Amino acid sequence: MNDKIRRRRSLRIPLLDIDNWREIxxxxxxxxTRTLMTGFGIFWGVFMLAALVGGxxxxxxxxxxxxxxxxxxxxxxxxxxxxxxxxxxxxxxxYDLDLTDLERLRxxxxxxxxxxxxxxxxxCTFATERYSVSGQAMGAWPDYVRVMQPVIYSGRFINGxxxxxxxxxxxxxxxxxxxxxxxxxxxVGRPLRINGITYTIVGMAGQDTDLSLGGRIDQxxxxxxxxxxxxxxxxxxxxxxxxxxxxxESISALEPRIRxxxxxxxxxxxxxxxxxxxxxISEEFAKVDKLFLGVSFLAAFIGFxxxxxxxxxxxxxxxxxxxxxxxxxxxxxxxxSKPRDIIVxxxxxxxxxxxxxxxxxLSVAVVALGVTQHLTAKGSFVPQFLLTPGQAAWIxxxxxxxxxxxxxxxxxxxxxxxxxxxxNSR
Numbered sequence: 001m002n003d004k005i006r007r008r009r010s011l012r013i014p015l016l017d018i019d020n021w022r023e024i025x026x027x028x029x030x031x032x033t034r035t036l037m038t039g040f041g042i043f044w045g046v047f048m049l050a051a052l053v054g055g056x057x058x059x060x061x062x063x064x065x066x067x068x069x070x071x072x073x074x075x076x077x078x079x080x081x082x083x084x085x086x087x088x089x090x091x092x093x094x095y096d097l098d099l100t101d102l103e104r105l106r107x108x109x110x111x112x113x114x115x116x117x118x119x120x121x122x123x124c125t126f127a128t129e130r131y132s133v134s135g136q137a138m139g140a141w142p143d144y145v146r147v148m149q150p151v152i153y154s155g156r157f158i159n160g161x162x163x164x165x166x167x168x169x170x171x172x173x174x175x176x177x178x179x180x181x182x183x184x185x186x187x188v189g190r191p192l193r194i195n196g197i198t199y200t201i202v203g204m205a206g207q208d209t210d211l212s213l214g215g216r217i218d219q220x221x222x223x224x225x226x227x228x229x230x231x232x233x234x235x236x237x238x239x240x241x242x243x244x245x246x247x248x249e250s251i252s253a254l255e256p257r258i259r260x261x262x263x264x265x266x267x268x269x270x271x272x273x274x275x276x277x278x279x280x281i282s283e284e285f286a287k288v289d290k291l292f293l294g295v296s297f298l299a300a301f302i303g304f305x306x307x308x309x310x311x312x313x314x315x316x317x318x319x320x321x322x323x324x325x326x327x328x329x330x331x332x333x334x335x336x337s338k339p340r341d342i343i344v345x346x347x348x349x350x351x352x353x354x355x356x357x358x359x360x361x362l363s364v365a366v367v368a369l370g371v372t373q374h375l376t377a378k379g380s381f382v383p384q385f386l387l388t389p390g391q392a393a394w395i396x397x398x399x400x401x402x403x404x405x406x407x408x409x410x411x412x413x414x415x416x417x418x419x420x421x422x423x424n425s426r
Contacts, residue, residue: 038316039357042399045306046361047368049395050387052299054369058385060292062376074114074147075251076279077241077258086269095266095275098236105241108261111254113246114146117238119228126172126221127193131180135173136220137194139228147242148207150217155188155203162202162224169227170199174206175218194221197231251280311402351404358399362392 082093099117106115119139126133142159150157153174162169170192172180181187187201206218228234243258245251259276262268268275366387373385 035353039353041309042354042357043361043364045309046358046395046399047365048306049303050362050365050392051368052303053391053395054365054387055372055385056292056296056299058369058373058376058383059295061383072285073249073251073282074242074244075281076147077243077262078239078277078279080274080277082268082272083274084269084272086272087267089267095268096237097241097262098238100236101262101265102238102241104261104265105243105258109254109257111246111249112243114143114244115241116141116143116147117225117241118144119225119232119234119237120215120239121228121232121234124195124221125193126176126180128180128191131182133176133179135176136215137228137232138215138220138222139225139232139234140222141225144222144242146244148217150205150207153204153206154186155201157203157205158222158224163226166226166230167224168197168199169202169224170194171203171205171222172201173216173218173220173222174204175216176221177201177204192221194223194231199223245282251278251282255280311399311405351400354399354404355396358396362387362396366392 077097079095079097082089082095083091085091097117102115102117105112109115121137121139124135124137126135140158142157142163145157155171157171158169161167172187172192177184177187180192181190184190187204190201191198192201193199205222207216223231243251245254255278258278260270262276263270263272266275369385369387373383376383376385
């Protein structure tokens, strides 16, 4: 009978033994201060690591949001002031970019997929039958949307037919629409007088990014460039030229040719870098990527340091447990407990503490990331402050595996304790 009982006990798996788990709970409860301090260390380590992993992408999204709506491989050209005399022309000379420059760039740099330009007119009056507001009008080509990608709330953007026929149509900025048509959700199809000339609204647009060139889309009215030139008596001069490179072509690699084409026509010294301002948006994206590469390394270093601190804490509590329970371990060995049982018992206590504190730290981190994402959301832009299930499982798994590994040495020490020595220890 006794042999049968011993065989049944030997077949019991410690990890599935309810009495084993009750003993673990009792052991951790008896040492509340030590348990709480160690648990807090694990909690903080998991929280910090999860917050760093989940927050890195959100922070990058927030920084990139300043360029949201721009084509990533684009650039803006606007004239500066010459700083060097050339071909009989004095320095400190102003000049204008024009339609001829635009066409020369289209022909001379085939690597550019889009070459377009804008004209602006300040102090325009936008009026309906009851309301009137002052603002800025912009003349643009339809391919403007390939550089600056506006949010179309209703209707459409200007198209090739509008340009070719010189139609009196316009795309109204959302803020302007709210002022001249208050309470009207969709002003498309309604009339709008611009400096006394009636246009038909074909779309309502805006932008999410705070970065603007020549003014925010929300606060201006866009007109086909052909119509704009006729309405405001504008010649060929453009206020800005916008470029988008094809495929993986780099704007910076094309810059020497762009400058050469502009400089040769306006008699500008080839070495005069101040004469043409080139705002390379692709470079700004590259700077952000480089910045967050460094941030990622820093986050990895901090996370690794926090991880090591948590693992050391688990290892320390294992040593303390073994030292405090030396006599108990000796008694267990004396009554026939197997070395495997001793190891599992010691490791189980650390694993339970790691799992409970780790899940709690992970949960708090997820809540904190969710609150941060909600607070930083702006319009349709929502930064990705989140932790994927895979990342969460990886964090908890790493803590459990390395935490268990940290407890192996104390566990093996407990296994090697001789019953006689344990019973005589104090």
